[in-house]
Amino acid sequence: xxxxxxxxxxxxxxxxxxxxxxxxxxxxxxxxxxxxxxxxxxxxxxxxxxxxxxxxxxxxxxxxxxxxxxxxxxxxxxxxxxxxxxxxxxxxxxxxxxxxxxxxxxxxxxxxxxxxxxxxxxxxxxxxxxxxxxxxxxxxxxxxxxxxxxxxxxxxxxxxxxxxxxxxxxxxxxxxxxxxxxxxxxxxxxxxxxxxxxxxxxxxxxxxxxxxxxxxxxxxxxxxxxxxxxxxxxxxxxxxxxxxxxxxxxxxxxxxxxxxxxxxxxxxxxxxxxxxxxxxxxxxxxxxxxxxxxxxxxxxxxxxxxxxxxxxxxxxxxxxxxxxxxxxxxxxxxxxxxxxxxxxxxxxxxx
Amino acid sequence: xxxxxxxxxxxxxxxxxxxxxxxxxxxxxxxxxxxxxxxxxxxxxxxxxxxxxxxxxxxxxxxxxxxxxxxxxxxxxxxxxxxxxxxxxxxxxxxxxxxxxxxxxxxxxxxxxxxxxxxxxxxxxxxxxxxx
Numbered sequence: 001x002x003x004x005x006x007x008x009x010x011x012x013x014x015x016x017x018x019x020x021x022x023x024x025x026x027x028x029x030x031x032x033x034x035x036x037x038x039x040x041x042x043x044x045x046x047x048x049x050x051x052x053x054x055x056x057x058x059x060x061x062x063x064x065x066x067x068x069x070x071x072x073x074x075x076x077x078x079x080x081x082x083x084x085x086x087x088x089x090x091x092x093x094x095x096x097x098x099x100x101x102x103x104x105x106x107x108x109x110x111x112x113x114x115x116x117x118x119x120x121x122x123x124x125x126x127x128x129x130x131x132x133x134x135x136x137x138x139x140x141x142x143x144x145x146x147x148x149x150x151x152x153x154x155x156x157x158x159x160x161x162x163x164x165x166x167x168x169x170x171x172x173x174x175x176x177x178x179x180x181x182x183x184x185x186x187x188x189x190x191x192x193x194x195x196x197x198x199x200x201x202x203x204x205x206x207x208x209x210x211x212x213x214x215x216x217x218x219x220x221x222x223x224x225x226x227x228x229x230x231x232x233x234x235x236x237x238x239x240x241x242x243x244x245x246x247x248x249x250x251x252x253x254x255x256x257x258x259x260x261x262x263x264x265x266x267x268x269x270x271x272x273x274x275x276x277x278x279x280x281x282x283x284x285x286x287x288x289x290x291x292x293x294x295x296x297x298x299x300x301x302x303x304x305x306x307x308x309x310x311x312x313x314x315x316x317x318x319x320x321x322x323x324x325x326x327x328x329x330x331x332x333x334x335x336x337x338x339x340x341x342x343x344x345x346x347x348x349x350x351x
Numbered sequence: 352x353x354x355x356x357x358x359x360x361x362x363x364x365x366x367x368x369x370x371x372x373x374x375x376x377x378x379x380x381x382x383x384x385x386x387x388x389x390x391x392x393x394x395x396x397x398x399x400x401x402x403x404x405x406x407x408x409x410x411x412x413x414x415x416x417x418x419x420x421x422x423x424x425x426x427x428x429x430x431x432x433x434x435x436x437x438x439x440x441x442x443x444x445x446x447x448x449x450x451x452x453x454x455x456x457x458x459x460x461x462x463x464x465x466x467x468x469x470x471x472x473x474x475x476x477x478x479x480x481x482x483x
Binding site for chain 1: 374375376377378379407408409410411412437438439440442443444446447448449
């Protein structure tokens with residue numbers, strides 16, 4: 001007949017041995033203690049099933065298993081530790097202030113819209129009303145409402161920027177230009193001559209940065225700011241690279257590059273700074289269009305400048321007339337004191 | 352100047368072989384002109400070959416600079432020949448209404464050296480002087 005506490009006594013007798021076994025494998029005393037406890041619990045639970053005399057080996061194996069589980073556990077933690085890292089930076093102290101300024105700016109910009117614009121925009125963006133039901137209310141079409149929404153958003157962006165930067169547009173041309181840029185409407189941008197205005201107006205040049213960044217990056221257009229000799233090379237190489245995509249022959253690419261080189265040099269020589277925009281066009285035909293504009297002194301007599309041999313810097317006098325011969329389309333617009341814009345195009349394929 | 356060399360000017364006997372390795376902007380072109388004229392004097396060169404095969408374009412400024420170099424070299428007693436004008440560059444030059452003036456040209460370096468070595472060319476001029 002067995003007395004009840006016997007297995008417990010046996011198990012209790014194992015404790016020093018378990019301490020040794022686990023202590024040899026685990027450095028941290030507290031952890032080792034935990035593992036000893038855990039081993040004891042398991043041995044106790046199994047004691048009734050274990051053959052007498054086999055309790056000690058059983059306990060040793062259990063202890064090793066418990067240690068092995070701990071190592072596995074630690075290993076898993078180590079492997080997954082990067083997943084629990086909180087990458088969000090803590091809120092910076094000025095965040096509230098910035099957020100409230102942001103809200104004020106948006107509210108102010110919204111207030112500058114007309115009532116109808118605001119009502120439609122809010123109905124669509126906030127209440128989630130779709131363009132079709134808005135069109136029904138206004139007696140218009142869904143397409144017209146969508147276009148109107150786009151214009152409103154463009155205006156909202158411009159007004160928001162003006163409020164945030166706390167500036168009033170210095171000229172009456174500023175707002176139309178900014179609107180055209182914000183809306184990404186290229187035809188409108190040409191109509192208001194946005195490129196020239198940005199060269200002339202520092203305020204708009206600065207304000208337009210976020211608007212331009214927002215616009216879908218166009219891969220059929222390159223814009224090269226011009227101020228030094230090196231920019232001449234950059235401009236002609238950019239033009240060559242872009243034009244190469246249309247499948248121009250090597251000869252024509254060199255011709256385009258040479259023409260760009262000539263007109264860009266005029267910017268550096270006479271105006272100091274300006275920009276060259278190279279874009280691919282597909283109307284009326286596929287081709288490459290180069291616009292070189294500056295805000296320099298302007299050309300006093302365009303006709304004379306286009307005549308061969310007219311040179312003011314001891315060149316060959318081939319700059320403008322040469323470029324005109326090289327390209328298919330060529331136009332110079334110059335205004336004294338305001339600057340010069342040269343637009344030239346080379347068509348691709350049949351001439 | 353940093354980066355790879357834009358131009359190299361090698362001395363070969365009484366000749367200089369100047370190679371342009373990449374597209375040059377106007378300032379670099381003028382620097383090249385200055386260096387080359389400087390070396391013509393230093394090495395008492397009688398002939399100069401300018402290899403422009405690597406130039407992407409020869410626009411009015413580039414062409415004018417080459418003509419200036421050739422004229423300055425002539426005044427310093429050296430004959431210049433321009434080699435390696437690529438077919439597309441040549442076409443653009445003609446379309447632009449531009450040429451290298453009276454500066455002789457040759458297809459490539461080999462032809463250029465042959466030109467300088469011709470009877471009455473730079474080498475024979477030196478020999479003539481040495482003999483006389």
